[in-house]
Amino acid sequence: xxxxxxxxxxxxxxxxxxxxxxxxxxxxxxxxxxxxxxxxxxxxxxxxxxxxxxxxxxxxxxxxxxxxxxxxxxxxxxxxxxxxxxxxxxxxxxxxxxxxxxxxxxxxxxxxxxxxxxxxxxxxxxxxxxxxxxxxxxxxxxxxxxxxxxxxxxxxxxxxxxxxxxxxxxxxxxxxxxxxxxxxxxxxxxxxxxxxxxxxxxxxxxxxxxxxxxxxxxxxxxxxxxxxxxxxxxxxxxxxxxxxxxxxxxxxxxxxxxxxxxxxxxxxxxxxxxxxxxxxxxxxxxxxxxxxxxxxxxxxxxxxx
Amino acid sequence: xxxxxxxxxxxxxxxxxxxxxxxxxxxxxxxxxxxxxxxxxxxxxxxxxxxxxxxxxxxxxxxxxxxxxxxxxxxxxxxxxxxxxxxxxxxxxxxxxxxxxxxxxxxxxxxxxxxxxxxxxxxxxxxxxxxxxxxxxxxxxxxxxxxxxxxxxxxxxxxxxxxxxxxxxxxxxxxxxxxxxxxx
Numbered sequence: 001x002x003x004x005x006x007x008x009x010x011x012x013x014x015x016x017x018x019x020x021x022x023x024x025x026x027x028x029x030x031x032x033x034x035x036x037x038x039x040x041x042x043x044x045x046x047x048x049x050x051x052x053x054x055x056x057x058x059x060x061x062x063x064x065x066x067x068x069x070x071x072x073x074x075x076x077x078x079x080x081x082x083x084x085x086x087x088x089x090x091x092x093x094x095x096x097x098x099x100x101x102x103x104x105x106x107x108x109x110x111x112x113x114x115x116x117x118x119x120x121x122x123x124x125x126x127x128x129x130x131x132x133x134x135x136x137x138x139x140x141x142x143x144x145x146x147x148x149x150x151x152x153x154x155x156x157x158x159x160x161x162x163x164x165x166x167x168x169x170x171x172x173x174x175x176x177x178x179x180x181x182x183x184x185x186x187x188x189x190x191x192x193x194x195x196x197x198x199x200x201x202x203x204x205x206x207x208x209x210x211x212x213x214x215x216x217x218x219x220x221x222x223x224x225x226x227x228x229x230x231x232x233x234x235x236x237x238x239x240x241x242x243x244x245x246x247x248x249x250x251x252x253x254x255x256x257x258x259x260x261x262x263x264x265x266x267x268x269x270x271x272x273x274x275x276x277x278x279x280x281x282x283x284x285x286x287x288x289x290x291x292x293x294x295x296x297x298x299x300x301x302x303x304x305x
Numbered sequence: 306x307x308x309x310x311x312x313x314x315x316x317x318x319x320x321x322x323x324x325x326x327x328x329x330x331x332x333x334x335x336x337x338x339x340x341x342x343x344x345x346x347x348x349x350x351x352x353x354x355x356x357x358x359x360x361x362x363x364x365x366x367x368x369x370x371x372x373x374x375x376x377x378x379x380x381x382x383x384x385x386x387x388x389x390x391x392x393x394x395x396x397x398x399x400x401x402x403x404x405x406x407x408x409x410x411x412x413x414x415x416x417x418x419x420x421x422x423x424x425x426x427x428x429x430x431x432x433x434x435x436x437x438x439x440x441x442x443x444x445x446x447x448x449x450x451x452x453x454x455x456x457x458x459x460x461x462x463x464x465x466x467x468x469x470x471x472x473x474x475x476x477x478x479x480x481x482x483x484x485x486x487x488x489x
Contacts, residue, residue: 001435001464005471008417009436015329017439024337025328026344032311032320034345039310039352188462201455207427208462 118143124156128163134304135161138180139273142224145300148293160253165290172261172281174290176297179277181267182252190247190257191238199252199274202229202267212238213247213257221266223278224301228268235259255279264291266298310352319358320348323365326438330372333437335379343379347372366447369438373430373448420470428463435460 001009015022026034118132128151134143137158152166159180168174183196187208197205206215206229218231235257240246245256249265255277257263264280280294310316327347331340350371351358359367421429434440434448446456 001432001460001467005417005464005468006436008414009421009432009467011414012418012421013333013437015332016437017326017329021325021328022332022337022340024341025332026341028321028324031324031328031341031344031348034341035310035348035352038345038349042349042353188466198452198455198458201451201458204427204449204451204455204459207425208459 121153121156123153125153127152127166132300135178137161138178138276140270141304143300143302143304144297146297150293171256172258172263172283174287175281176294177255177277177279177281179250179253179255179279180273181250181275181277184250185248190249191241193241196251199250200269202275206231210238212236223266223268223298224303226268226270226303228266230264230266233257233263233265234261249279250277270303310348313352313355316352316355319351319364319368323368324348326365327368327372330369330438331376333433334376339379343372343375346375350375363447366440366444369434369440370448370450416474417471420467420474423470424463424466427459428466431456431459431463432467435464 010016118134121128121133121135127149128146129149130146132143132145134141135156137156138161139159150165151163152168153162154164154168154175155162161178162171162175164173164175171177181199183199184202184205185196186192186194187197187205188194188210190210190213197208206218209215212235214234214236216232218229221228221230223230235247238247240259241248241256245254246259247257249255249257252274261281261283262285266278268276268278270276278298280291282288282290310320324344328340328344331343331347334340335343347368351368358364421432424432431445431449434445440448442457442460443453445460446453449456449459451459
């Protein structure tokens with residue numbers, strides 16, 4: 001800011017340093033008394049909360065007892081039924097088969113030895129079979145699990161990974177792109193070849209985003225156990241940079257955002273590296289189910305040490 | 306840790322050193338009743354997190370970061386707007402203009418104020434932190450919870466946008482009027 005303008009803004013200061021505080025501001029003693037009062041109130045409230053279990057907690061022992069009783073009855077009934085069955089139709093030639101029970105979890109899991117031994121994903125164009133994969137092209141490796149063989153690797157190079165259904169026609173057509181960010185685009189003019197924005201300030205990028213890019217459902221969350229910001233983006237009324245790339249999301253990999261497409265983006269903080277961006281793109285509202293499929297994969301994302 | 310904030314040595318040192326700055330920060334953004342409420346809340350947070358509060362030069366930006374969150378929470382909860390609404394209903398003619406309005410006595414200041422308020426909230430806050438709280442980029446980074454590089458970038462961008470907004474309003478810089486400034 002130039003010095004003169006800085007001085008003018010300073011002149012607007014309603015409580016300039018070195019002058020008396022504005023009328024109505026409490027003196028130090030009153031502020032201290034107020035803090036003391038609030039502190040005592042909070043302590044009292046905390047003590048009361050500790051002593052008084054909430055209604056849900058009060059029910060817990062009773063529910064546990066009833067649950068245990070029902071479980072004992074159920075186990076007894078099963079044992080009795082098996083006993084009756086064996087007695088009635090005992091046949092040494094009968095073979096029994098057991099159905100494997102599979103459980104799925106949507107919680108991000110910490111790295112395990114098995115995950116660390118996941119298959120390195122080296123294909124840069126080819127189908128992605130069900131399995132656990134490790135990507136080593138992003139610096140810190142990360143793993144993820146694929147349960148359904150409906151995905152196709154579209155690109156896989158240093159700091160850039162894209163996956164989509166095999167019949168995806170182009171970027172944004174039901175794809176998931178993962179990129180290592182180095183620099184975000186200029187949020188005020190992402191449709192121009194301007195200066196970039198620090199990759200580690202996605203919150204600031206969103207705060208400064210031009211009205212031509214619509215951001216909704218912004219949320220602080222975690223991905224792979226690391227802090228992340230998730231947001232949905234789509235373009236509004238904005239002039240495009242060129243026919244192929246309307247707006248640039250980042251300058252590092254030049255991932256573009258285009259009219260008519262909807263994006264769900266996570267920018268994940270990393271411990272020692274620049275953030276990782278995960279970008280889901282669809283061009284039809286009817287393809288929203290693909291986001292669920294990708295989020296299932298993302299729920300298994302795990303960063304290795 | 307002492308039972309009462311007033312009798313804890315570390316807390317009293319921080320309180321005595323930075324009360325005025327925190328009061329000014331709040332008074333610049335809120336009316337006195339709300340500002341007093343916010344100041345008490347900031348130091349209550351400081352007291353309850355005394356072991357995590359940074360010491361030395363980093364204490365003030367940390368407190369201002371807390372103040373920023375407290376003010377945002379106040380605004381979010383709508384308490385402030387409800388109070389203002391009630392006040393407006395009781396007093397059809399506002400007797401006491403808001404903090405910035407009290408200062409705007411010169412036309413050129415009004416123009417700069419209008420340019421400033423045309424910026425988004427994030428830019429306005431960065432400009433105020435730089436001009437009113439006189440913070441450096443590393444201190445602004447602590448207040449905003451971002452990296453120093455990001456803070457520098459935000460200051461640069463916000464300043465550029467303010468300059469453009471002022472130019473659009475064709476404000477002429479009048480250093481003489483500013484030097485006389487104050488309550489003139």
